[in-house]
Each structure stands twice: as C-alpha cells, then as structure tokens.
Amino acid sequence: MSADDQYAVNQCLDALNYSQANISGYKVGSAIVALNENGAFGIFDGCNIELATSKVWHAEEVALVKAISAGYRNILKCFVTSTGEQQCAACCGYCMQHLMYANPDCEIIVVNPDGSVKLRTTVRERNGPLAYLGKGRLD
Numbered sequence: 001m002s003a004d005d006q007y008a009v010n011q012c013l014d015a016l017n018y019s020q021a022n023i024s025g026y027k028v029g030s031a032i033v034a035l036n037e038n039g040a041f042g043i044f045d046g047c048n049i050e051l052a053t054s055k056v057w058h059a060e061e062v063a064l065v066k067a068i069s070a071g072y073r074n075i076l077k078c079f080v081t082s083t084g085e086q087q088c089a090a091c092c093g094y095c096m097q098h099l100m101y102a103n104p105d106c107e108i109i110v111v112n113p114d115g116s117v118k119l120r121t122t123v124r125e126r127n128g129p130l131a132y133l134g135k136g137r138l139d
C-alpha cells in the first residue's frame with residue numbers, strides 16, 4: 001500500500017471517532033482522495049451523521065461533499081470502513097450512486113477496522129453498465 005493510501009486509511013479510521021450514529025448504531029468513516037483543477041492532491045475525511053430530524057448523512061457522502069466544496073472534483077478513491085464491517089456495511093447503494101456520478105472509475109477501498117483492506121474495486125466494476133449516467137455529473 002502506498003504512503004498516500006495508508007494516510008487515507010488512517011483518516012478513514014480516525015473519522016469513526018466523530019461519527020454520530022445514534023440511530024443505526026453503525027459508525028462509518030470515509031476518506032476521499034481527489035485532485036483539484038490544478039492537479040493538487042487532497043484527502044478529505046467524513047463520518048456518518050444521524051440527526052433526530054430524520055436527516056442522515058453517510059460518511060462517504062460527507063467526505064465527497066467536503067472534497068467537491070473545496071474544489072477537488074476529480075474523485076479518484078473512496079476509502080470506507082465501519083464498526084459493522086464484518087457485515088459488509090460500508091459503501092451502500094446510495095453512496096455508490098454518488099460516486100458513480102462523480103467518477104465511475106473511482107476506486108472503492110473497503111477497510112477492516114484493523115486497517116487491512118477487505119475489498120478493492122471500482123464503481124464501474126460493482127455496477128456494470130452505467131446506462132443511466134447523464135445529467136447531474138460533475139463538470
């Protein structure tokens with residue numbers, strides 16, 4: 001694993017500490033690796049946030065929004081882990097859809113709680129033909 005990937009794994013695991021999982025009980029951490037328009041490299045962490053108002057933000061969603069809002073729109077990798085990872089809880093279909101529109105060739109790296117890699121794939125590999133890509137993609 002590269003030093004950058006290891007850093008992203010650490011960010012992903014650290015994000016679990018900030019999770020607000022009072023509804024599901026599953027803490028989820030994520031780290032998005034992305035480039036900005038100048039080719040600068042950035043890593044953005046995120047955790048799931050569940051509010052009693054019924055709004056739930058997934059960790060991958062939070063990390064993705066942080067990257068995009070900082071100008072890092074070339075989304076390369078999404079690291080994700082959860083306290084329920086033994087049940088393959090990370091990277092649900094909702095988050096997969098966000099990543100599909102951001103970059104169908106984005107790598108998804110599911111990380112075990114001990115930091116080892118459980119699964120490395122891409123959005124395209126996991127979802128087959130992406131017939132419904134169209135409006136709503138990042139510029």
Ligand SMILES: [Zn+2]
Pocket residue numbers: 058059060091092093094095096
């Ligand atoms: Zn999700």
